[in-house]
Amino acid sequence: MPNRHYQGKERDTQEFIYVDLLPDMKRPRQFNVNIILIVLIAVGLSWLIIYMPLNTRQDELDEVLEAQNDLQSQYELTEQIIASYRLDADRIDFMRDIEAIDELQSHYYDHKQILDDTIRTVHSDGRILRFSYNSFQETYTLQVSYVREEEFEVLEEYLYDLDFVESASYDSVRVPEGPANVQARVIVEVDPDAE
Amino acid sequence: MLSKRLSDFIFLGIIVLVIIAVVVARFFLLGVFDDRIEEAKETNEDLEIELLENQQLISDYRDDVLPSEAELHRAMPSSYSYTRLRNKVQGHLELEGITAEAHRDRSVEINENAAIPPEAALSEYAGPYDAVGIRIRFNTDDVSEAADVVDRLYAQDQLFVLHSVEYETGGTSRLDLRFITFYHLQE
DSSP: OOEEEEOOTTTOSSOOEEEEOSOOOOOOHHHHHHHHHHHHHHHHHHIIIIIHHHHHHHHHHHHHHHHHHHHHHHHHHHHHHHHHHTOOHHHHHHHHHHHHHHHHHHHHHHHHHHHHHHHHHHHTTSEEEEEEEETTTTEEEEEEEESSTHHHHHHHHHHHHSTTEEEEEEEEEEOOSTTOOEEEEEEEEEOTTOO | OOOHHHHHHHHHHHHHHHHHHHHHHHHHHHHHHHHHHHHHHHHHHHHHHHHHHHHHHHHHHTTOOOOOHHHHHHHSOSSOOHHHHHHHHHHHHHHTTOOOOGGGOOEEEEETTOOOOTTSGGGGGTTTSEEEEEEEEEEOSOTHHHHHHHHHHHTSSSOEEEEEEEEEOSSSOEEEEEEEEEEOOOO
């Protein structure tokens, strides 16, 4: 309720009524303290768990960006040197690729010698009916015929003794009717780099 | 007027909200910074690699005279023509005495989309360049003709890489040779 004050005629010539419109209530001082506490907690907490690690991160980022600037400068410098020597990176890459393919091309000659040796080995007693060589798989397949089946075992053992042969096996021994020789498929896996 | 209990409750609620907001802000801000640091580090790594490549390039080729584009394109032509390639291969076969006579039953096939198995070292070059397959078949009793054909094609400026050789004896002995050649086609 607002406070009302009355002043009578006896004291003064003018009379007026003084009305205090402000509500008569106790101000909650505790509330202000709470706000201050909240602000303090917010600031303290932010400083501790945001500012501190963020500051460390900022230092780290500055360091990384500084290193990036150095690298960028060095890179630009090398680009200028390359331009001054007229070195065309694309042409050099192209040239390197050609050299690499050329090396793979000549790899065949290592195989060729092995193939010749294998054929010579078989030819001593038997006959090659079919052979295939795949440079991608580094495998030779030979279809060989011998007079006797036991000779396949001898061939297999002989091939195993060769350094470059990783594996040698024969399968599907076929004994044709009549006087023809026995036949089998011999698969030879090689490693031309073997010593 | 707020009761003391409600006021305390609001106070505690605000404290909890502040803590949550600060923690969320922490993870968000640190996340943003971590991303920027990570991105900058990745850029640095890329720059380092490019820088090393440039330095290597300078030290390797500073004193060298590079072959011209034309020389390089002799090994890997910049334009492809089915007819030209086929005629070229047939021409070399003729020079080796493997003629188009009927008893030879010679054939030359060109495959413009040659497949190279991914395990083959050569497959690395099938992406940046255009690989073309060549298959040569002819009748022969002399298996050494396979080596002659390989030697002749290998002696050319253009790169031919042997893929496979198959030889079958029987009624008619037949050789089957496969090669891969590359083109560096210009846009």
